[in-house]
Amino acid sequence: MLGSGKNYILGVLPIIGFAIGHFLDKKETERMTLFRDKSALFGRPEGSEGRAPSW
16 A cells, blocks of 8 residues: 555554544543533533523
8 A cells, every 4th residue: 555564554553543532532522421510610500400401
């Protein structure tokens, strides 16, 4: 494909790095959904306890 083994590795390495980063980002987003509407950043206004969650 790219010729020598070194060039092949240098071409595939960024793709593998992107895939690993994308996977870790999705896992972090999944973990942070546990804290939605429970922190000051994502909190709801006072008196809205009876309403459905914001998401």
